[in-house]
Amino acid sequence: MAKIKTSFFCQNCGAQHAKWMGQCTTCNEWNTIVEEVIQKEEKRTWKQSTTAKPVSRPLKIDEIQLNPEERIATKNTELDTVLGGGLVKGSVTLLGGEPGIGKSTLLLQIALNIPHKVLYVSGEESQSQIKMRADRVQTNNSNCLILTETNTQQIFKHIEEVAPDVLVIDSIQTLHTNAIEASPGSVSQIRETSAELIKFAKETATPVLLIGHINKEGHIAGPKILEHMVDVVLQFEGDRNHTYRILRSQKNRFGSTAELGIYEMLSDGLREVSNPSEILISKKDADLSGTAIASTLEGVRPLMIEIQALVSTAVYGTPQRSTTGYNLKRLHMILAVLEKRAGFKLGAKDVFLNITGGIHVDDPAIDLAVVAAILSSNQDLAISPQVCFAAEVGLAGEIRPVSKIDQRIIEAEKLGYKTFVASKYNKISSTKHSIRLILVGKIEEAFATLF
Numbered sequence: 001m002a003k004i005k006t007s008f009f010c011q012n013c014g015a016q017h018a019k020w021m022g023q024c025t026t027c028n029e030w031n032t033i034v035e036e037v038i039q040k041e042e043k044r045t046w047k048q049s050t051t052a053k054p055v056s057r058p059l060k061i062d063e064i065q066l067n068p069e070e071r072i073a074t075k076n077t078e079l080d081t082v083l084g085g086g087l088v089k090g091s092v093t094l095l096g097g098e099p100g101i102g103k104s105t106l107l108l109q110i111a112l113n114i115p116h117k118v119l120y121v122s123g124e125e126s127q128s129q130i131k132m133r134a135d136r137v138q139t140n141n142s143n144c145l146i147l148t149e150t151n152t153q154q155i156f157k158h159i160e161e162v163a164p165d166v167l168v169i170d171s172i173q174t175l176h177t178n179a180i181e182a183s184p185g186s187v188s189q190i191r192e193t194s195a196e197l198i199k200f201a202k203e204t205a206t207p208v209l210l211i212g213h214i215n216k217e218g219h220i221a222g223p224k225i226l227e228h229m230v231d232v233v234l235q236f237e238g239d240r241n242h243t244y245r246i247l248r249s250q251k252n253r254f255g256s257t258a259e260l261g262i263y264e265m266l267s268d269g270l271r272e273v274s275n276p277s278e279i280l281i282s283k284k285d286a287d288l289s290g291t292a293i294a295s296t297l298e299g300v301r302p303l304m305i306e307i308q309a310l311v312s313t314a315v316y317g318t319p320q321r322s323t324t325g326y327n328l329k330r331l332h333m334i335l336a337v338l339e340k341r342a343g344f345k346l347g348a349k350d351v352f353l354n355i356t357g358g359i360h361v362d363d364p365a366i367d368l369a370v371v372a373a374i375l376s377s378n379q380d381l382a383i384s385p386q387v388c389f390a391a392e393v394g395l396a397g398e399i400r401p402v403s404k405i406d407q408r409i410i411e412a413e414k415l416g417y418k419t420f421v422a423s424k425y426n427k428i429s430s431t432k433h434s435i436r437l438i439l440v441g442k443i444e445e446a447f448a449t450l451f
């Protein structure tokens, strides 16, 4: 019989401490350390474990057989792309996101659409609430079973009866196991219940989808090791005030983490957005100053986004700079470069920058469009909406090359843009493209060709 032992865990970062403290020494949060019961692991040396019969034996890499049936397509193109081609059998996927962003909606829609038997276990909503949601998203699947239960032992009993092909858990923070006494949502419960689910997934080759809440820093609540234990970590993000939602993968043992899925939250559920560029660019009649189109790459997918800038004389002594969807430090850097290298006096001006659609972009290739939008607003001269930009701006005011330029140009051509502004240091095969290319080396050159 294993000995019961307690330990002290920080509820914020999951760090384990030997004694109670007012402040966690790992994350410096106050009053987050709680005593939890943990099961003492039986010590086992490797000699003892070799007495047990090994279940797998070492194989040469070319002896290993690959089964093409390893993946289950979810019938949701965006999710399948992000996962790298569907759910891998026996994999555990963790989906994190802010409350109300649409995690339950996404997984319920998938559970209802997937042509396999699904057990959707909810610890958050009642069966009738889930039915209401299912009616709202207007999909019905007799293969999808809904269970409201939070005890893992009970869940496993139902799994034995139902034998689902896919298991969905909403959410890992509501589960508890009989093995330990800590309350649901505590670090040791999350660790223990997810370990049980991972064991279940691996032993039965059933894919498991877990929903995880995130804490105020935007990380998945619970121990950090949870993210190491699961195979795939997905993040569902978006702006509450906008309808677009982005599904990113932070970790994927079976595919690239560069892929990205885009959804739109409508009154009847999440709709997949297959042509994101068309919606992210606001349709306007007249040419307005202060907007520029940038070509960005999210994963391997080129995306055209619209950048809006407003430059106005500062009303107060200290000029204001604010950004939505763009790094504020980067804006400061660009303003300093414009001031010092190109002689634009922006020091006494308020500068506001906005990326439309409520998405956040880290790709440095949008720098040139940011510069163009700022200068366009400053000079009150509109840039033709037929022009798009893809280049990074360096500290010396040089226009730097960006990755995958051909892909960006092809997307711009496809969407009907007439002119593409890029760095002259980008190796572009000019014969390949019919779009007019403007290749510049310095901010001044870009400015001279634009206005």
Ligand code: TYD
Residues within 6 Å of the ligand: 097, 098, 099, 100, 101, 102, 103, 104, 105, 106, 133, 136, 137, 265, 266, 267, 268, 269, 270
């Ligand atoms: P939900 O999936 O409950 O979020 P989470 O599980 O991440 O906490 O999403 C709830 C939000 O989505 C809620 O604000 C209402 C909105 N919503 C729609 O706009 N349309 C819909 O069809 C559904 C089901 C929800």
Ligand code: MG
Residues within 6 Å of the ligand: 103, 104, 105, 124, 170
């Ligand atoms: Mg939910």
